[in-house]
Amino acid sequence: MDDFELVKQIKKGNSNAYRFMVSKHERLVFNIAWRMAGQHQADIEDIAQEVFIKVYKNIKSYRNESKLSTWIASIAWKTSIDFIRRKTRNKLNFTDEPELHETQYENNVFENIKQSELKKVVSETLAKLPVQYQSVLSLYYLEEFSYAEIQEITNMPLGTIKSYLNRAKNIFKSEIENKHGHNAIQLLYNDK
Amino acid sequence: MEKKEDKDRKFETLMQNALSDQQFYIPDNFADRLTQKFNIRNMKHRLLTEWGLKLLIIIGVTGGSALVFILSGSDIISSFIHNYYPIILILIITVFIFFFDQVLLKLMFFLKDIKKHNSK
Numbered sequence: 001m002d003d004f005e006l007v008k009q010i011k012k013g014n015s016n017a018y019r020f021m022v023s024k025h026e027r028l029v030f031n032i033a034w035r036m037a038g039q040h041q042a043d044i045e046d047i048a049q050e051v052f053i054k055v056y057k058n059i060k061s062y063r064n065e066s067k068l069s070t071w072i073a074s075i076a077w078k079t080s081i082d083f084i085r086r087k088t089r090n091k092l093n094f095t096d097e098p099e100l101h102e103t104q105y106e107n108n109v110f111e112n113i114k115q116s117e118l119k120k121v122v123s124e125t126l127a128k129l130p131v132q133y134q135s136v137l138s139l140y141y142l143e144e145f146s147y148a149e150i151q152e153i154t155n156m157p158l159g160t161i162k163s164y165l166n167r168a169k170n171i172f173k174s175e176i177e178n179k180h181g182h183n184a185i186q187l188l189y190n191d192k
Numbered sequence: 193m194e195k196k197e198d199k200d201r202k203f204e205t206l207m208q209n210a211l212s213d214q215q216f217y218i219p220d221n222f223a224d225r226l227t228q229k230f231n232i233r234n235m236k237h238r239l240l241t242e243w244g245l246k247l248l249i250i251i252g253v254t255g256g257s258a259l260v261f262i263l264s265g266s267d268i269i270s271s272f273i274h275n276y277y278p279i280i281l282i283l284i285i286t287v288f289i290f291f292f293d294q295v296l297l298k299l300m301f302f303l304k305d306i307k308k309h310n311s312k
Contacts, residue, residue: 013238018230022223034216044216052226056233122210141207169203 003068010059022052025069028143029076035135036080037087047083051076066152070145074153077135125175129168136164228306235302243294247287 001009001020009017026048033047054075062071126134132154139145139153150161219225261268272279 013234015227015231015234019223019227022226026218026222030216030218031214034214039215041216045219045222048222049226053229056230119206119209122206123213126210137207138211141204142211172203172207 004064007059007062007064007068010056018056021055021068025072026052028069028073031138031142032073032076032135033080033083035138036077036131037083043083047076047079050083051079054079067149069143070149070152073139073143073145073149074155077153121176121179122172125172129171133164133168136161137168140165228310232303232306235299239295239298243291246294247290 001017006017006021010021029048029051030044033044033051037043037047051072055072058075062068126137129137136150136154136156139150140147145153147158147161150156151158154161258269
């Protein structure tokens with residue numbers, strides 16, 4: 001069933017279509033809520049629930065101009081931001097820049113580095129990034145949205161999105177380099 | 193020498209792996225719970241629309257009859273105007289009973305059915 005038919009059925013009040021839509025997009029919504037609004041399972045569930053209720057309430061305003069997943073992700077994004085605003089009493093600061101302290105690690109030779117170690121470095125670095133960086137990275141790499149779709153979801157300028165992705169990439173490069181030496185980075189990139 | 197695309201792909205895979213480490217779980221009944229809310233909301237909307245339509249028909253028929261009485265010069269209307277208090281009271285009670293029977297009662301039975309279905 002394509003997005004157009006699915007939305008048509010939901011508008012008609014077909015509960016099976018609604019269930020199908022929730023099951024299809026729940027992981028995306030949970031992921032955005034988790035990246036944006038923190039680590040509490042109850043909070044994530046509340047946000048996800050609110051998102052799908054909003055989807056139903058506003059389904060009539062959905063135009064088939066964008067993918068349903070993009071539209072749902074944009075609702076999830078806005079709902080998560082509202083949630084953070086409520087929780088932090090408007091002290092939301094999306095101009096945060098990553099503060100990563102450079103640490104000197106011993107320069108291991110590249111051959112000794114395992115994929116799991118690289119993954120660990122990436123995960124640790126990721127956790128240190130501000131939420132908006134994490135979310136944009138997640139939308140791009142995990143959910144595989146295009147720049148234009150991320151722009152639609154987040155309402156951020158295209159330049160900001162590209163800059164987030166590039167800066168994050170550079171941060172990962174330098175973190176991996178710090179921990180595993182220059183050779184490690186050479187395997188991943190040849191533009192270094 | 194590896195191509196740039198291959199290396200970018202490696203980085204992409206690495207990022208995907210790291211990002212897929214998600215520390216949340218999606219409850220098994222999450223979609224069912226939401227579908228239930230969807231059904232309740234739909235039911236409320238349907239019952240209220242039906243009630244509204246029926247009420248409009250009744251008001252239309254009553255209004256039409258009143259117009260006929262007025263045009264025929266009957267003195268029923270003037271006696272209604274003199275005794276407006278009990279008539280308005282009866283009307284309010286009737287509308288409430290109609291609302292209770294057509295909306296609240298049906299909704300209560302619907303919710304009871306859902307509860308019964310959940311406890312199975």
